[in-house]
Amino acid sequence: MxxxxxxxxxxxxxxxxxxxxxxxxxxxxxxxxxxxxxxxxxxxxxxxxxxxxxxxxxxxxxxxxxxxxxxxxxxHPELVEAMAAQARKMAYFTPFGDVSSEPAARLAAMLADLTPGDLNRVQFTTGGSTAVESAVRIAHYYFASRGQAAKRHVLSRVNAYHGGTYLTASLSGKSADRTLFQYESDWVHHLESPGYDPDTSPVSAAERLDGLVAGMERAIAGIGAENIACFVAEPILASGGVLVPPPGYHEATLELCRRNDILYVSDEVVTGFGRLGHFFTSEAKFGVVPDMIVTAKGLTSGYQPLGAVIVSDRIAESLAANADRDKPVFSNGFTYSGHPVACATAVANIEVMRRDxxxxxxxxxxxxxxxxxxxxxxxxxxxxxxxxxxxxxxxxxxxxxxxxxxxxxxxxxxxxxxxxxxxxxxxxxxxxxxxxxxxxxxxxxxxxxxxxxxxxxxxxxxxxxxxxxx
Incomplete structure (x- = not known):
């Protein structure tokens, strides 16, 4: 092979x-x-x-x-050939407005098939950072279009890593990464790092889980659920030190989000595409169906820069139904969103992963x-x-x-x-x-x-x- x-x-x-x-x-x-x-x-x-x-x-x-x-x-010869063949056929065309490409359409349908629940709508980005940022912007648009513009605050976690743009660097909660750059602090909040190591922890997994959930409840109460748009969470905190939450953590935090009308964004940039043995781990391993899943990295096996936000039908349909009638344009996206060569590479990558x-x-x-x-x-x-x-x-x-x-x-x-x-x-x-x-x-x-x-x-x-x- x-x-x-x-x-x-x-x-x-x-x-x-x-x-x-x-x-x-x-x-x-x-x-x-x-x-x-x-x-x-x-x-x-x-x-x-x-x-x-x-x-x-x-x-x-x-x-x-x-x-x-x-x-x-x-x-891998099949990924290399997919890149070359698409570049020979059509290297690039604009993805804006009502324009698409064959690889982007094929890949979007494949991602919808791989994700759980009703996550069927895909926005392509240039990588993990722009995908996480797009997920937050979608959450903001979703609530603002429903007359709840105050719901703009975002919950993240200490030791999280979500990217290198201004917003995603602000979402990231690793103290060592905070240097002389500027970071958003008015509406980005970091919950306690959820890592639990049974080899070294002085408390049981159940006690650790109870403390983490209680801390999130306090944070929501302090900020006000009416002010919070979304919670962004890696299933396992990767760059933060491969920190694994205690069993039941994701189910408990999703339930808190549902109860408080907070969107749950699962950042599967690292945990997705096979690293834990599943294309996506949110439901298969952790028992949750988020409102949005973010993917990148393994999506193309690193052969091309590409990211994606996969959005639930419920969210996407609300965006359309409640769009501003004077300005209905969805003004989020990038020159290289759904780049044909990147999407063709991702399609080949999925086909290889499935076959083998x-x-x-x-x-x-x-x-x-x-x-x-x-x-x-x-x-x-x-x-x-x-x-x-x-x-x-x-x-x-x-x-x-x-x-x-x-x-x-x-x-x-x-x-x-x-x-x-x-x-x-x-x-x-x-x-x-x-x-x-x-x-x-x-x-x-x-x-x-x-x-x-x-x-x-x-x-x-x-x-x-x-x-x-x-």
Whole structure:
């Protein structure tokens, strides 16, 4: 099914020049500004299957999946051909007004078939950030068109990550991401982070759930349900540290939203498209049918930038029935909404995932991945191992220190560097090593990840003992 990976890793003749050009000209997202102009970036030059190669010819097993997004692996010939064929046929045309394309129409129908309940109306965007922002704008329009314009406040959560636009960065609740930019604070509110780890929590799952629900009830009462438009929630908080809520959390928060006429938006940018073994997890795994589902990343397996908001018929029909008769235009969308090449790629991606039962493979290999990773808890510098199927996090710490302290972060950077040296790429964030490998990963490749992680942890632990970690 996938191309042979043996030919990758030969390197590029101008490796040093590429590194220098990158350092001089590229402003990287989420990079350390103190190294601007002097950084030596890892230049990835080739990728096939679940392996990537840098411009110097070194190969790595990609345990990040690009950025949560590469599902069917790199270099899949059917996705590549779908992109090329659509570009040859028609690379682009405007999606505005009553204009569409064959790939967009086909993909919208496929998404409606994959989502639960009456989520049948799709607005295409350019990625996860613009999809989440569009969901909030739809919620605002929905209530304003019904004469409830005061319902504009939005509930999010501490440790959530919803994107990098002004609004979605404001929705995101990770304190480390709050820097010198401006953020909306008048009508964006963050509930308590819902993560629950039975290995480390001093309370039971039921007690944790009761506390989270009570906190949300207090927040709604304090803001006033008549002022709240929607609640935006990742089923599992991904970039926040792969934080898994206690059982029943999503059902309880959905019930609160229903009771208070608050729209429930499920941000499945990461958890959707197979990462937990289902195309969408809201109903299949967590028992809820939201008012809107947001998707991106795995939608195209990362081959093209594309996002989507899938909206319930109830919401869409209300938008149409209550539109402003003087200005009935739905003025939200983007030049590249429903881009034909991106949509054709997504169609091919879904067809491949269905045919090859990629979700079934994840349901088989995912528990093995988590089970093997949990063996790493024997290391004294591992505070926790969290995850579900093919999204996971190893939290590093200096024994006795909790959270992203300076030494904990330095220790995690050591682990990351040793992993990279051994040919494994994990995503370092604060004191976390986050993993989300391509969904086609085998048990043998899982073993390789865990073996390299175990050795890297042992080397970092030795550095700590000898005083090399400050």
């Amino acid at each position: 996938l191309p042979d990976v043996k030919h990758i890793g030969h390197g590029l003749p101008d490796h040093d020049s590429l590194v220098a050009r990158d350092a001089r000209h590229v402003l990287h997202p989420w990079a350390d500004l103190s190294t601007l102009g002097t950084q030596e970036s890892l230049i990835i030059a080739e990728a096939h299957g679940i392996e990537v190669a840098d411009s110097a010819g070194r190969t790595y097993l990609d345990a990040i999946g690009g950025m949560w997004c590469v599902t069917v692996g790199y270099g 039962d990629v979700c079934g493979h994840v349901l088989d290999v995912g528990p093995y991945f988590i089970r093997r990773l949990r063996e790493l808890r024997s290391s004294s510098i591992v505070a926790a191992v969290r995850g579900d199927h093919l999204m996971a996090c190893v939290e590093c710490h200096v024994p006795g220190e909790d959270g992203p302290t300076a030494r904990n972060q330095a220790l995690a950077r050591r682990v990351d560097a040793y992993c990279e040296e051994a040919g494994l790429l994990v995503r370092p964030y604060e004191n976390l090593c986050i993993m989300s490998p391509p969904l086609i990963i085998t048990r043998g490749e899982v073993d390789r990840i865990v073996d390299i992680m175990a050795d890297s942890l042992a080397r970092a632990e030795h550095d700590l003992r000898t005083g090399a970690v400050q």
